[in-house]
Amino acid sequence: MSENASTIAELLQNNADNLTRAERQLSQSILVNYPVSGLGSITAVAKSAGVSTPTVARLVKKIGFSGFPEFQAALRNEVEATISDPIAKHDTWAGQAPDEHIVNKFTEAVIENIRHSLGQLDIATFDKTCELLADTSRSVFVVGGRITRSLADYFFLHMQVLRKDVTHIQAISNAWPHYLLDIKKNDVIVIFDVRRYETSTLRLAEMAAEAGAKIILFTDQWHSPIAKLADHTFSLKIVVPSAWDSSVTMMLLVETIIADVQTRTWPETRQRMEELEVMFDRTKFFRKFT
Amino acid sequence: MSENASTIAELLQNNADNLTRAERQLSQSILVNYPVSGLGSITAVAKSAGVSTPTVARLVKKIGFSGFPEFQAALRNEVEATISDPIAKHDTWAGQAPDEHIVNKFTEAVIENIRHSLGQLDIATFDKTCELLADTSRSVFVVGGRITRSLADYFFLHMQVLRKDVTHIQAISNAWPHYLLDIKKNDVIVIFDVRRYETSTLRLAEMAAEAGAKIILFTDQWHSPIAKLADHTFSLKIVVPSAWDSSVTMMLLVETIIADVQTRTWPETRQRMEELEVMFDRTKFFRKFT
DNA sequence: TCTTTTCTGAAATCTTTTCTTCATATTCAT
DNA sequence: ATGAATATGAAGAAAAGATTTCAGAAAAGA
Numbered sequence: 001m002s003e004n005a006s007t008i009a010e011l012l013q014n015n016a017d018n019l020t021r022a023e024r025q026l027s028q029s030i031l032v033n034y035p036v037s038g039l040g041s042i043t044a045v046a047k048s049a050g051v052s053t054p055t056v057a058r059l060v061k062k063i064g065f066s067g068f069p070e071f072q073a074a075l076r077n078e079v080e081a082t083i084s085d086p087i088a089k090h091d092t093w094a095g096q097a098p099d100e101h102i103v104n105k106f107t108e109a110v111i112e113n114i115r116h117s118l119g120q121l122d123i124a125t126f127d128k129t130c131e132l133l134a135d136t137s138r139s140v141f142v143v144g145g146r147i148t149r150s151l152a153d154y155f156f157l158h159m160q161v162l163r164k165d166v167t168h169i170q171a172i173s174n175a176w177p178h179y180l181l182d183i184k185k186n187d188v189i190v191i192f193d194v195r196r197y198e199t200s201t202l203r204l205a206e207m208a209a210e211a212g213a214k215i216i217l218f219t220d221q222w223h224s225p226i227a228k229l230a231d232h233t234f235s236l237k238i239v240v241p242s243a244w245d246s247s248v249t250m251m252l253l254v255e256t257i258i259a260d261v262q263t264r265t266w267p268e269t270r271q272r273m274e275e276l277e278v279m280f281d282r283t284k285f286f287r288k289f290t
Numbered sequence: 291m292s293e294n295a296s297t298i299a300e301l302l303q304n305n306a307d308n309l310t311r312a313e314r315q316l317s318q319s320i321l322v323n324y325p326v327s328g329l330g331s332i333t334a335v336a337k338s339a340g341v342s343t344p345t346v347a348r349l350v351k352k353i354g355f356s357g358f359p360e361f362q363a364a365l366r367n368e369v370e371a372t373i374s375d376p377i378a379k380h381d382t383w384a385g386q387a388p389d390e391h392i393v394n395k396f397t398e399a400v401i402e403n404i405r406h407s408l409g410q411l412d413i414a415t416f417d418k419t420c421e422l423l424a425d426t427s428r429s430v431f432v433v434g435g436r437i438t439r440s441l442a443d444y445f446f447l448h449m450q451v452l453r454k455d456v457t458h459i460q461a462i463s464n465a466w467p468h469y470l471l472d473i474k475k476n477d478v479i480v481i482f483d484v485r486r487y488e489t490s491t492l493r494l495a496e497m498a499a500e501a502g503a504k505i506i507l508f509t510d511q512w513h514s515p516i517a518k519l520a521d522h523t524f525s526l527k528i529v530v531p532s533a534w535d536s537s538v539t540m541m542l543l544v545e546t547i548i549a550d551v552q553t554r555t556w557p558e559t560r561q562r563m564e565e566l567e568v569m570f571d572r573t574k575f576f577r578k579f580t
Numbered sequence: 581t582c583t584t585t586t587c588t589g590a591a592a593t594c595t596t597t598t599c600t601t602c603a604t605a606t607t608c609a610t
Numbered sequence: 611a612t613g614a615a616t617a618t619g620a621a622g623a624a625a626a627g628a629t630t631t632c633a634g635a636a637a638a639g640a
Contacts, residue, residue, distance in 0.1 A: 020617060021606095036370040039329065041597060052619040057599060068598065069626085073330075080326040083372055093408040094416075102553075103416060106546040107408060111401070116322060118383040118397060120303055126384075126393060147447060154440035158534060221318050227307050235306065237318075242549035243563070244448060252538050256396040259532035263392075273533070310587060311636095331627060342589040347629060358628060359596085587636070595628065606617070 011063045022051045023059045038075045042068045113237040113249045125232045134264035139165040141189040148192035158258045185212035193224035301353045312341045313349045328365045332358045403527040403539045415522045424554035429455040431479040438482035448548045475502030483514035
């Protein structure tokens with residue numbers, strides 16, 4: 001029996017010589033479909049090995065656990081280690097800084113947010129959203145909340161270049177009714193709403209829904225109440241080691257959507273961009289770029 | 291949303307809109323470390339999600355299982371399938387979409403940007419920047435360009451809560467001279483400038499430098515001409531498969547800086563946030579969030 | 581604001597699992 | 611073959627887990 005076994009499989013193999021007939025039978029059974037076969041109840045494990053439950057209990061004690069639950073917990077950890085992505089962890093992002101530096105911890109959290117959010121992303125929702133936004137027969141309205149207004153603005157800024165009929169509904173809720181007058185059936189309204197969800201944004205969504213607009217919602221994992229009204233919802237993980245939530249994932253998705261819409265509207269967009277270029281030249285707004 | 295869910299993850303996502311607050315919290319908890327996190331006892335699952343066991347029982351019934359054991363058995367099958375299939379997932383970001391889908395290509399590019407930018411990041415620059423921004427004896431001015439104005443706004447929004455004396459210099463360049471009157475020696479000016487570099491932003495930087503302000507610059511890998519004037523420069527990679535540049539890396543860095551400044555100014559910030567909280571309560575601006 | 585509805589978790593109850601005991605079966609040495 | 615030592619599983623006790631009930635809390639509606 002060797003001292004330092006890091007897996008249960010090793011533990012079983014190391015003890016192979018001390019096992020009785022029934023125990024060996026059980027051990028083999030566990031190893032055959034390792035480690036998943038040990039995940040059921042003690043009864044199930046015993047049954048699938050063709051031995052009695054006391055045999056299972058005795059074996060796990062023999063190899064060093066206090067009881068079946070402890071054995072199973074160890075097994076679960078192994079499963080977890082097997083499943084979790086090996087390249088995900090232990091990447092230090094800012095090589096100069098130690099792992100515990102905020103830059104590395106924060107980035108790690110953001111990457112995890114991206115991984116998790118995109119893992120859940122429904123691709124049909126994405127495609128349908130881009131299709132709606134690329135349809136120039138529909139007007140597009142963009143609205144954000146207290147914090148997300150920057151994102152809404154960023155999105156608006158790009159969409160405005162890509163296509164016509166894009167409006168940014170600004171924060172002051174008193175002005176909303178005026179915008180609402182313009183929202184027609186089948187127009188598209190893009191709403192950013194993360195916790196803490198704002199009452200006024202919900203009201204706006206309700207009115208837009210009544211007007212027959214298609215609602216596209218960007219929200220967090222806890223879902224804004226607008227989700228019930230939305231045609232397409234993107235739910236993103238936004239948790240970082242900070243008193244604030246992170247908007248990085250949302251911005252990534254926004255940019256991706258912009259890129260996709262652009263390819264869809266390219267003929268029109270190309271022309272718009274060229275015109276814009278001419279105007280920039282005239283106003284000498286930018287420095288010559290080499 | 292698709293009807294026939296083949297995994298519990300899909301089942302949870304499909305039902306996302308029908309879930310209550312606690313259920314959603316639980317659902318997220320299960321998905322975070324999916325599928326291993328659902329493998330413990332109902333008590334363990336509930337505890338790790340921070341909800342009660344009845345909530346777990348209710349959720350699994352809601353998504354179509356007869357009870358927790360049945361749910362768990364299904365989960366075990368998935369684990370088994372995942373383990374026995376070595377080339378499982380995690381190669382692509384949005385598992386549902388093919389590698390060549392824009393979501394995966396774009397994300398891949400963004401991650402590469404982050405990796406590259408942070409690899410180059412000088413940690414002393416980062417620390418010094420945060421120190422400057424946390425120093426409330428200095429006023430802080432924030433300015434962005436045509437596209438980066440959203441980022442400047444985002445940064446301003448947070449800094450404004452963290453500390454006093456923060457000003458967002460808005461886009462209209464005619465108004466800039468007025469702001470400049472207020473910039474004193476040793477004040478801090480945070481400038482966002484990516485290609486195409488704007489002439490007016492450069493002029494502003496020059497004037498700020500003359501006034502003796504500390505200049506912090508966020509720019510791209512090709513360096514804005516302002517870099518010559520800046521005390522601290524962050525150069526970030528912003529290339530993505532799109533006609534546009536990506537601001538994701540910049541936003542990540544901005545958020546990280548906000549998080550770090552916050553820990554430095556916490557005593558003051560805490561009070562400011564509490565006061566803000568009271569004001570929100572009074573105005574009922576937000577919905578109650580638990 | 582007040583009422584109604586919905587949600588949530590503490591506690592009680594019921595179920596299953598795990599562990600222990602012990603009688604019987606098996607093996608091994610002589 | 612016989613007895614001693616060991617192994618094994620049936621059965622029941624103990625523990626843990628799962629489910630249900632219900633009252634208080636939160637949200638929605640009026």
